[in-house]
Amino acid sequence: MAIQYILDTFTQLLSPINLLTLVLSVFFGLLVGVLPGLTSTMAVALLTGLTYGIAPETAILSLIGVYVGAISGGVQTAILLNIPGTPAAAATALDGYKIGQRGEAGLGIFLGNASAFLGTIFGAIAVLLLTPLLSVLSLKFGSWEFFLLALFGVIMCGSLASGGDTLKGWISGILGLFVAQIGLDALNSYPRFSYGNVDLMAGLPLIPIMIGLFGFPEIVNSFKNEKVKAIKEEMTYRVRKGISILISKFATVIRSGFMGVGVGVIPGVGEDVAGWLSYWAARVSSKNKEEFGKGAYEGVIAAETGVNATIGGNIIPVLTLAVPGSTSSAVLLAALWLHGYRPGPLLMTETPGFIYTISIYLVVSAFVMLILGLIISRYTVKLLQIDKRILMPIIFVICAVGSFVIDNKFFSVYIMFIFGIIGLLLSKTKFPAAPFLLGVVLGPMADSNLRRSLVLSDGSLAPLFTRPICLVFVIIIAIMILAQFKVFSKLQAVLFKKKANES
């Protein structure tokens, strides 16, 4: 049966119109991913509107293609300009930008694209083999677990992105959490910090904040009166070198793949968390921890694999429960419905072949993404050779327009400006911007889930210690915080002193 389904899908794929659709939609996705401000959710939503008239298979193929492309495109600007094209690429920018500044942007993008490819394939395999198993996991996360996951994400990102001073990372993350509180609260619709302004009531838009925080400092810094350091870019890099790096870090790829799929399966938790989580895991288990943040290849590999593996992960609960794993897959779910598919608990019995179709679409999209991504990067790496004083004003226009097109409101452009100035202050005072952004992303999740949990438990905090997944999170968070204040080494010192005194 399985082979029959796979053959059917491939015969469909080979028709010229489907091949053309695939290439075009992946290319469109990559462009959207490269441009800060245009997100994968937007790309999938935009395309959904355009696919009404065409055959369902072609429509779904184009949506999967654009999804894969848009998630993978963020790596380019992250490495070249330190402006992540998507919020998820913020973890990639951490090491990727340093790699680019070192003159290895080509190699960096190759590694990013190749890891994205491997991550997508990993996700596709998970869809094919683990769907029944993993859909159980998506029911294991209750309100308490969501709260702790969000908290863990911000604390983890704070210590990863801080470049030495973890406290600054945490402060930045908590500021982000505060910004996320603006607007109607999710439980009681009570307006917070909105002063009767309707735009503020809806909450601050995420993408303009991201563009401001990351884009502004880069733009302003390029006009400083320093001598412009021209980067001697090695245009040609050895693909063989890239592949050998990948092979040597294959354990990281597998680990990040698992983490990405796992995070993807949990409903409502998106790619950004997966990127940071795989980056964290790679750093914790690496022998050369001090290289991370200074341009480690492994950092880019971990982040990109993790981010892309979430695509497959996100699709699993869509197929089995009709519950999307992220906002982009929510749009995909709506598109599936519109084209007459019925994802949900009945899918496996009604159309068992569909799961194969989706996995194969993911795999072919990954291949096309890899090839197109590498072709595009041949042109984009040249950005580094342009005088930044010419390039950056153009980037600035793209940033402003990118903020505007999110919802066609000037309010978003103002937000981009305001957070641009905040981003500038943060970078001047050496506070990292990435935890701030993740705080804004995860703030609503942390806030609403904590309060919902407290409603469920009648105000008791006991479930934090009685639910197994919670307990694991609590222990990890406690260790991270205590380690920062050197509690363990002090404890060790005290204990050893005692022993010394006794003897």
Next chain:
Amino acid sequence: MKNQKAVVGGIAIVLVVILAIAWPSISGMFESKDTSWPKKDITVVVPFNPGGGTDLTSRAVADEMSKSLGKNISVVNTPGASGSVGTISVANSPHDGYNILANGFMSFVSYPVMGYTETTHRDWHIWIATFAPNVIATQPDSAFKDINELIKGLKSNPGSVTFGTAGIGTGGHIASEVLKSSLGIDYKHVPYQGGNPAIVAALSGEVNVVPQLSMEMVDMLRSGKLKGLAALTDKTLEIEGADPIPSITEAFPELKNIVPLGEAFGFAVPNDTPENVVQKIDEAFKKAMESDSVKKLATEKGVQLLGYSGAQAQEYVEKLASVVDWALFDGGVAKISPEKFNIERPGK
């Protein structure tokens, strides 16, 4: 120099793409006034996230409408504050029919008493496409085997049975509030961000009951992952491929006044939209309601096709407003009295 040229070319392509995406809004700034309609593409604003009931219904109907209007209809999602953010944005854009609001009218009628808008449903032309009733559902292995046991449980342990809903002021919450005020029960409200998370919470056992819409849980009912105890309809709810769900009036005939209760999905434009435009939308809407794809959506999703427009739609929404707004006000959820907007108590 060659490189610079290549890059400038690349940037030009990028700018063209951005312009293309932003074009509907840019071109809107230069449009001249003209009476024939539609001259350009139409935007339907869905004030909720993609994939929800409003989104699915309006996309399906709007697609059919665009066929008879001969222009593209693009659907834009502007979620926030129970859909009032998108509603206000349509009210504030030109009243020329190029910006059509899609909404669920149960939440739509609650905006004035919730303090989101100063205007009411009477300031809009309304079209109602479909109706999805609330279904009181539990896990199949729940302690509550039928609606009588559930209400008994609610009465003996006031405030301890948990109801997971899509959030304050949404369909599921309003239905729970109506039950609370008319049956004299008390429940513990656990709001989620959307119908899907609430249903997942019921599947995983985090909440005891989910009172969301039939259309949101239809496949869960078909596959037996959720069990429908009662539907807030006037007769038994038949869903293709699922066990029939008894009407709540079988156990509690005194609820005749409040059923059918559920979300009605459709479109609205401000009252002062030109008459010929309203006429055109009306024709396209009626044609769309006759189409196979909308009918298919109704059977698959377990919703009723209503197809109301004009006075009939206004009358329907008026009744909905009186049930919903008073339940919200009596339950202390809404702070502004429906009297302020001359909305009468139900059953008068």
